[in-house]
Amino acid sequence: MAHLTKDHTLRERWICIYPAYVNSKKSAVEGRKIAKTKCVENPTTHEIRDVCLAAGMxxxxxxxxxxxxxxxxxxxxxxxxxxxxxxxxxLAQYPTRKSIMMYIGESIPKLKSRQQKHGGSTDSNQNKGRRKDKKKR
Known part of the structure; x- marks a missing residue:
């Protein structure tokens, strides 16, 4: 029963961050915890881990x-x-759970893996698989 102890160093007392908390594709009912403008599209646990480790958490x-x-x-x-x-x-700059989620939402788009994914997409690639002459019955 970790909630009864005051020792914040126990792993059971650490806060949990799921990717859905900072996912802009999710609604508040589906688990998003912060504003959509501060969220990132489909974050992964690896991205959240990298951002948190870089901040010294x-x-x-x-x-x-x-x-x-x-x-x-x-x-x-x-x-x-x-x-x-x-x-x-x-860490003094992240005193609350919400401040950590805001930091994650701001930092994930700056990752190199995110910048490489979105750098090469063009409109011609998105329309490739569509049929133009499709008729309604």
Whole structure:
């Protein structure tokens, strides 16, 4: 019963961040926790992990499924140590769960893997598979 202890260094006391929390494709009912303008499209646990490690956060990756996900493929979750043993914030610039989610939403689009994915798309590639002469019956 980790919630009864005051020790914030226990892994069970760390906060959980699921990719759905910062996914701009999700609605609030589907699990999004912050504003759509601050979210990123379809984040992965690997991207969240990379961003959090770059900020100096203490994290753990777990292979868990978010209960509101419609597709049942395991996507995982990230556990982040929010507070020190005495209850003070581990990192002063991220004192709350929401501030960490905002940081994740702002930082993932800056990753090199995200910039390479979106750099080469053109309109001609998107219309490739469509039929122009399709008639209604």
């Amino acid at each position: 203490t994290i753990g990756v777990e292979n868990k499924l978010y209960n509101r996900e419609q597709n049942r493929e395991p996507r995982g979750r990230i556990r982040i140590q929010l507070r020190n043993e005495d209850g003070t914030p581990k």
